[in-house]
Amino acid sequence: MTSTPLAAVTGAEGFIGSHLVEALVAAGHRVRAMAQYNSFSSYGWLETLSEEVLAEVEIVLGDVRDPGSVRGFAEGADCVYHLAALIAIPYSYRAPHSYVDTNVTGTLNVLEAVRALDTPRLVHTSTSETYGTAQTVPITEDHPIHTQSPYAASKAGGDRLADSYHASFGTPVVTLRPFNTFGPRQSMRAVIPTVIGQLAAGERVITLGDLRPTRDFTYVEDTARAFLAVGTADAGQVVGRTFNAGTGGEISVGDLVALIGKVTGTEVEVREDAERVRPAASEVMRLVADATRLRETTGWAPAHDLERGLARTAEFFQDPANLARYKTGIYNV
Structure with a gap:
């Protein structure tokens, strides 16, 4: 009789991390979830999960920037999913040292812990931003790395x-x-x-940056399943490899706004805000994934198209209790 596998998730209190915790529990795992230490004893989005899910989750306050904190957290885990990161690109222009501390040194601490503890598997989180503007499309894992922001550079450092x-x-x-x-x-x-938050708050003139860049948008539940896929696949198939997770489709920011208007039944006017525009050489103009390697290796494929995912996202933000957690009237850096 084998024991229930223990998955340890850093960054578990965040957006993708909290969805991954739910997916792991649904798949039958026990979960140890690290939320960044804070004096409010806040567990972030983990606090919104159901009682049934949280019954299978041990929440630990810690910090990936501290080696001892990480070592204790990873003890006994069958797989460590490392999602903790600073991710906001605009803030990385202001505080690049913080990004190196968390995204590079934090990753080093996780690697050292996994190495010392002989943890069977570590799933490390990268980002498509490390590719920079697409030189060839769709972007495979062999595409050159071209970091155009301090955030992207720090994530590429963790990858290396x-x-x-x-x-x-x-x-x-x-x-x-x-x-x-x-x-x-x-x-x-x-x-x-x-966009959806401003609309849900009653705005009809939406403030954004550049409308030209294109992106490949994946619904969060599909991304969580991608993590689970590489975390549970046969080691010989995945260890030592990098996998893109994306839909293979792309849409410009401007067309995205129009689609959100369609999904929500709202007339939307867009006003450009210079504060929200990245420096010209830092803007990544085109990202579209080739996820063939992930699909052929694990069988993963996205279950949500963009319009369906937007509809589910709009439902979330239109709930007054959820919207109250956000500051829709300011530029959130």
Whole structure:
């Protein structure tokens, strides 16, 4: 008789992390969830999960920037899912040292813990931003890395550390590189919550940055399933490899706004705000995924198209209790 596997998730209190916790519990895992230490004893979005889910979750306040905190957290885990990161691109222009501390040194601490504890698997989280503007499309895992923001550079640094630990020490790490994930619980720093949140708050003139860039949007439940897929697949198929997770479709920000208007039945006018526009050389103009490797290796495929995912996201933000958690009237950096 085998014991129930224990999955340890850093960044579990966040947008994707909280959905991954739900997916892991639904798949029969026990979960140890790290939420960043804070004096309010806040567990972030974990506090909104059902009692049935939380009955299978041990919540630990910690910090990936501290080696001892990470080592204790990873003890006994069958798989560590490392999602903790600073992710807002605009804030990375203001506080790049913080991004290196969390995204590079934090990843180093997780790798060291997994190495010391002989953890059977580590799933490391990358980002499509490490590719920069697409040089060829769709973007495969062999596309050149071209970091156009301090955020992207810090994530690429973590990726290279993960690769080096596998090569140097045989650390059983697999890297998942999600493209733009969206859905309930996402912060207002992302474009879809920015638009839907402003509409839900009664605005009809939406303030945004550049409308030209295109993105490949994946619904959050599908991204969570991608993490589970690489975390549970046969080691020989995934360890030491990087996998894109995306739909293979792309849409411009301008067309996205129009689609959101259609889904919500709202007439939308857009006003450009110079504060929200990235520096010209830093803007990633086109991202679209080739997820063939993930699909052929694990069988993963997205279950939601963009319009269906937007409808579910709109339902979340239109709930007054959910909307009250957000500041829709400011630029959330």
